[in-house]
Amino acid sequence: MSVVAPRAGDPVITPALVAEHGLNDEEYRRLVGMLGRTPTFTELGIISALWSEHCSYKHSRPLLKTLPTTAPWVLQGPGENAGVISIGDGLAVAFKIESHNHPSAVEPYQGAATGVGGILRDVFTMGARPIAMLNSLRFGSLDRPRVRYLFSGVVKGIGDYGNCVGIPTVAGEIVFDDAYEGNPLVNAMCVGLMHEDDLIRAKAEGVGNPIIAVGARTGRDGIHGASFASEDLSAASDAKRPRIQVGDPFTEKLLLEASLELIKSDHIVAIQDMGAAGLTSSSAEMAERGDVGVTIDVTKVPTREKGMTPYEILLSESQERMLVVAKKGHETAVGDILAKWDLTAAVIGEVIGEQVYRVTEGATVVAEFPGSRLVTDCPSYSPEAREAPAIAELRLADISAIPERPEERNPSWTLEQLLSAPTIASKAWAYRQFDSTVRTNTVIGPGGDAAVLRIRGTDKAIAVKTDCNGRYVYLDPRVGGRIAVAEAARNVACTGARPMAITNCLNFGNPTRPEVFFQLKEAIAGMGEACRALGTPVTGGNVSLYNESPAGAVYPTPVVGMVGLIESLAHVTRAAFRADGDTILLLGEMGGELGGSEYLSTIHGLVLGAPPACDVEREKVTIDVVLEAIRQGVVSSAHDCSDGGIAVALAECCIADAEAESGADADFSQWAHLRNRDLLFGETQGRFVLSSSAPGRVEAIARRAGIPCARIGVVRLNSSTLDISLGDGLLRAERGMMRRAYHGSIPGIMSRTPQHSAAAEDARVSAH
Amino acid sequence: MKFGIVTFPGSNCDYDAFHAVTEILGEQAVYLWHKDHDLQNADVIVLPGGFSYGDYLRAGAIARFSPIMQEVAAHAKAGAPVLGVCNGFQILCEAQLLPGALMRNAALQFVSAAVRIRVENADTLFTNLYQPGELLRIPVAHGDGRYFAPPAALDALEAEGRVIFRYADAGGRTSADANPNGSERNIAGIISEHGNVLGMMPHPERACSLLLGSDDGVRLLESILSRVAA
Numbered sequence: 001m002s003v004v005a006p007r008a009g010d011p012v013i014t015p016a017l018v019a020e021h022g023l024n025d026e027e028y029r030r031l032v033g034m035l036g037r038t039p040t041f042t043e044l045g046i047i048s049a050l051w052s053e054h055c056s057y058k059h060s061r062p063l064l065k066t067l068p069t070t071a072p073w074v075l076q077g078p079g080e081n082a083g084v085i086s087i088g089d090g091l092a093v094a095f096k097i098e099s100h101n102h103p104s105a106v107e108p109y110q111g112a113a114t115g116v117g118g119i120l121r122d123v124f125t126m127g128a129r130p131i132a133m134l135n136s137l138r139f140g141s142l143d144r145p146r147v148r149y150l151f152s153g154v155v156k157g158i159g160d161y162g163n164c165v166g167i168p169t170v171a172g173e174i175v176f177d178d179a180y181e182g183n184p185l186v187n188a189m190c191v192g193l194m195h196e197d198d199l200i201r202a203k204a205e206g207v208g209n210p211i212i213a214v215g216a217r218t219g220r221d222g223i224h225g226a227s228f229a230s231e232d233l234s235a236a237s238d239a240k241r242p243r244i245q246v247g248d249p250f251t252e253k254l255l256l257e258a259s260l261e262l263i264k265s266d267h268i269v270a271i272q273d274m275g276a277a278g279l280t281s282s283s284a285e286m287a288e289r290g291d292v293g294v295t296i297d298v299t300k301v302p303t304r305e306k307g308m309t310p311y312e313i314l315l316s317e318s319q320e321r322m323l324v325v326a327k328k329g330h331e332t333a334v335g336d337i338l339a340k341w342d343l344t345a346a347v348i349g350e351v352i353g354e355q356v357y358r359v360t361e362g363a364t365v366v367a368e369f370p371g372s373r374l375v376t377d378c379p380s381y382s383p384e385a386r387e388a389p390a391i392a393e394l395r396l397a398d399i400s401a402i403p404e405r406p407e408e409r410n411p412s413w414t415l416e417q418l419l420s421a422p423t424i425a426s427k428a429w430a431y432r433q434f435d436s437t438v439r440t441n442t443v444i445g446p447g448g449d450a451a452v453l454r455i456r457g458t459d460k461a462i463a464v465k466t467d468c469n470g471r472y473v474y475l476d477p478r479v480g481g482r483i484a485v486a487e488a489a490r491n492v493a494c495t496g497a498r499p500m501a502i503t504n505c506l507n508f509g510n511p512t513r514p515e516v517f518f519q520l521k522e523a524i525a526g527m528g529e530a531c532r533a534l535g536t537p538v539t540g541g542n543v544s545l546y547n548e549s550p551a552g553a554v555y556p557t558p559v560v561g562m563v564g565l566i567e568s569l570a571h572v573t574r575a576a577f578r579a580d581g582d583t584i585l586l587l588g589e590m591g592g593e594l595g596g597s598e599y600l601s602t603i604h605g606l607v608l609g610a611p612p613a614c615d616v617e618r619e620k621v622t623i624d625v626v627l628e629a630i631r632q633g634v635v636s637s638a639h640d641c642s643d644g645g646i647a648v649a650l651a652e653c654c655i656a657d658a659e660a661e662s663g664a665d666a667d668f669s670q671w672a673h674l675r676n677r678d679l680l681f682g683e684t685q686g687r688f689v690l691s692s693s694a695p696g697r698v699e700a701i702a703r704r705a706g707i708p709c710a711r712i713g714v715v716r717l718n719s720s721t722l723d724i725s726l727g728d729g730l731l732r733a734e735r736g737m738m739r740r741a742y743h744g745s746i747p748g749i750m751s752r753t754p755q756h757s758a759a760a761e762d763a764r765v766s767a768h
Numbered sequence: 769m770k771f772g773i774v775t776f777p778g779s780n781c782d783y784d785a786f787h788a789v790t791e792i793l794g795e796q797a798v799y800l801w802h803k804d805h806d807l808q809n810a811d812v813i814v815l816p817g818g819f820s821y822g823d824y825l826r827a828g829a830i831a832r833f834s835p836i837m838q839e840v841a842a843h844a845k846a847g848a849p850v851l852g853v854c855n856g857f858q859i860l861c862e863a864q865l866l867p868g869a870l871m872r873n874a875a876l877q878f879v880s881a882a883v884r885i886r887v888e889n890a891d892t893l894f895t896n897l898y899q900p901g902e903l904l905r906i907p908v909a910h911g912d913g914r915y916f917a918p919p920a921a922l923d924a925l926e927a928e929g930r931v932i933f934r935y936a937d938a939g940g941r942t943s944a945d946a947n948p949n950g951s952e953r954n955i956a957g958i959i960s961e962h963g964n965v966l967g968m969m970p971h972p973e974r975a976c977s978l979l980l981g982s983d984d985g986v987r988l989l990e991s992i993l994s995r996v997a998a
Contacts, residue, residue, distance in 0.1 A: 156877075156878075159878050160878070160911075163878055163880075163909070163911070164778065164780075164819045164822070164823075165780065166779075166780020166781070166818060166819075248822075249819075249822075250777075250778050250819060250821070250822030250823075250824070251822075253777070253778055253780070253819075254777055254778075257777075341777060342777065431880070432877075432878075432879055432880055432881055433877050433878045433879070433880065434878075434880055435878070435880045435909040436880055436909075437880065437882075437907045437909060437971070437974050437980070438780055438781060438784065438817075438909060438974075439780075439783065439784060440784045440787065440788075440973070440974050440976070440977070440980060441980075442980060443979055443980060454979065454980075456787075569979060
């Protein structure tokens with residue numbers, strides 16, 4: 001070990017400085033114990049970043065270990081930059097989801113843009129070319145100007161970045177709920193395609209191999225971004241705006257091409273994004289995976305400005321940078337590839353035999369840790385988990401006693417309210433700003449149950465989707481966790497895809513509060529149950545805690561990003577009704593469960609009741625029925641029945657695709673024992689709306705599997721209405737009404753105030 | 769026939785153009801690197817979509833000064849075919865190989881959608897396999913696609929039959945609602961004085977497969993073949 005003395009000009013280590021770095025007393029004692037001395041300022045900064053929740057998963061690691069992570073098709077599970085699954089023919093899909101919630105809450109445009117950039121890099125550093133982006137977004141109510149400002153800024157940030165790099169944004173979901181008012185969620189998922197042979201891992205190897213910094217120069221932006229993401233949002237958060245990075249998608253595009261060329265070139269052994277905690281975490285993690293030592297000289301790192309300290313260089317989160325371990329003697333070849341793309345490369349260190357993580361400033365050692373203990377010694381916590389009694393009470397409430405509003409005597413009115421609820425209504429306002437067709441693989445783009453991308457050179461396609469109903473998770477985290485996985489699986493199955501694997505992004509509040517840790521623990525348990533039953537292991541993901549504002553925690557929102565495989569392009573199936581006279585089938589139960597529903601939220605302003613039950617074994621069997629019927633060629637259309645229940649699902653089959661509108665006649669009189677609102681708007685799980693010209697064959701498949709399959713109506717392509725006969729009346733919804741409600745809602749709200757003046761208005765509000 | 773597809777560092781539709789030419793058309797294609805001066809004997813030059821050099825200044829404003837563009841301009845001036853799509857159209861206008869300019873979309877938002885365009889002149893190098901007035905379904909994806917030229921220049925373009933495509937609705941009307949970006953007179957594509965340089969915002973290379981929604985773009989590429997071969 002070297003002699004490490006405090007660096008001239010650096011602050012003296014005091015208890016206040018330690019606290020400012022987010023370390024508690026126990027963690028600081030651990031650090032001193034590891035070093036056998038007082039840390040330097042640089043060392044404190046390094047540990048502050050690596051032991052932040054964002055980098056260390058210290059509150060979630062033991063729970064995440066309970067999730068299933070293996071299957072014969074999983075080539076890379078959790079622990080790398082992204083998960084990888086085989087799809088046959090020597091091809092593989094790399095995918096991962098990540099949050100950028102805190103930056104987006106403060107600076108929506110750059111926050112969202114750099115979120116896209118980071119997840120793109122995670123995928124292409126595995127050796128995969130990104131082929132699709134997805135986004136899972138949560139905002140407060142669009143009635144508020146600040147939310148419109150955040151929504152429009154996030155959408156523009158996602159679009160400008162992905163559009164420029166040239167990766168289609170194809171799917172996702174957007175939910176609006178007061179629970180996300182002070183703390184929006186911005187989760188971005190990237191999917192890449194690769195040859196299995198090109199898989200590369202971020203593992204430093206080979207003593208003497210040079211460590212090279214690649215891409216953009218290092219500046220003072222984003223210092224302590226990882227720590228910022230690991231604390232609650234407050235009124236002071238705006239002052240931390242300088243911690244937010246600024247993205248440059250053009251440089252990202254160059255870095256993407258150069259990195260893929262490097263990986264194919266055989267000049268390098270490892271590559272990793274300098275993401276959260278920048279140079280520090282990328283170098284420490286690569287060393288830890290390879291079980292080697294590294295030494296880095298910060299004076300060799302190309303910087304954007306003069307006079308940056310080791311502390312700043314190590315903790316900068318400047319975007320569009322990569323760390324590469326090259327083969328010794330190949331430095332020039334690496335430099336040539338980067339020069340072709342007008343990017344810089346600088347040798348900043350090397351892999352060493354000594355088991356140490358060392359940072360120097362020229363000849364002076366400014367930080368040194370034994371072995372890889374700076375990564376492995378991070379504490380992990382399992383705090384107390386206890387459900388909040390108030391939430392248990394909400395779940396147990398008797399929702400059948402809620403009186404109907406007078407307008408509900410006309411169920412078409414209720415349907416109109418639900419179709420225009422921003423959570424259900426068409427999100428075309430957002431996705432029209434995303435290039436969804438570049439790279440010419442998009443078979444089904446945004447707006448479908450899941451997006452479908454063809455795989456060139458094969459007859460296959462993949463289906464991708466994100467899902468999570470946070471309201472369910474709030475009311476019952478175990479059940480909600482199951483449903484998040486099951487709904488994503490149903491969505492990809494609707495397109496003809498077998499669900500293969502998931503990535504997850506766990507957005508929760510402050511885990512040191514027992515009621516939040518309870519949610520985290522239970523939701524992960526529920527997800528694990530569903531993943532095991534559905535055969536969809538978790539290949540990686542991200543945990544975002546401390547999603548709290550002064551108004552409280554967000555709904556616990558464990559977003560699931562699902563990848564499914566379509567064996568033949570002939571199986572690709574869409575949601576819209578297609579052929580006049582086709583029989584409409586409901587696969588699954590007409591359960592009438594109204595707890596936690598969009599109906600209660602939109603019509604009554606209530607978040608109440610037990611969410612619908614989710615029998616994961618039965619979900620699996622039901623999905624198999626759909627896939628078998630699609631394979632047999634007897635399914636004209638398939639749509640998942642979720643938010644808003646079967647009435648909304650039928651309406652969506654009629655009008656969601658503006659190029660394929662239809663009407664329908666349905667008859668629900670066999671369920672006259674159910675109340676109309678339960679029947680029409682209940683959100684019982686495990687259900688699909690199918691249409692078929694050979695309903696008997698679908699019924700036969702369902703019967704063999706023991707899943708109910710009821711004929712509920714007929715497709716009427718030329719009818720101007722969706723008619724649903726009820727025991728005691730009729731729901732008649734005009735196509736024009738449904739179209740206006742569904743397609744007109746969000747554009748109408750967003751045109752209320754120009755978004756830029758909404759921002760200005762809001763700035764005035766918050767200034768007072 | 770050999771197609772040369774120019775790759776600027778920020779091009780992102782070069783790959784789609786390459787595949788449309790080689791897989792759909794069955795013709796030869798080569799990528800032309802922006803730093804080179806060599807068109808590799810390509811017969812047809814394609815300037816694909818993307819963000820050439822980031823386009824932080826003005827779309828295509830830097831690309832026009834690139835080494836390869838000197839050769840593309842010479843190729844165009846010699847009367848040989850040049851097709852500019854999206855960013856390629858912007859670059860052709862910046863390079864003054866086509867008149868007018870492409871401004872920020874009127875709604876100040878990027879627009880990605882499958883739009884309809886009406887064939888205004890079916891007697892050109894690029895459109896001879898279409899019917900006059902035919903409606904094509906072709907994707908657009910751009911932030912700066914609002915075609916602008918002074919009224920006199922627009923009148924001249926129209927008089928000379930150089931407006932090749934206009935945005936139209938399902939009934940073929942060139943309504944304001946059908947105009948995705950606020951282009952003057954719903955103009956989606958124009959041709960050079962000598963008929964060898966076409967610039968258009970919609971992406972014909974993305975409309976080459978019914979699986980992806982439309983194959984209306986195929987005949988644009990085939991038109992070039994039929995005219996040049998004949």
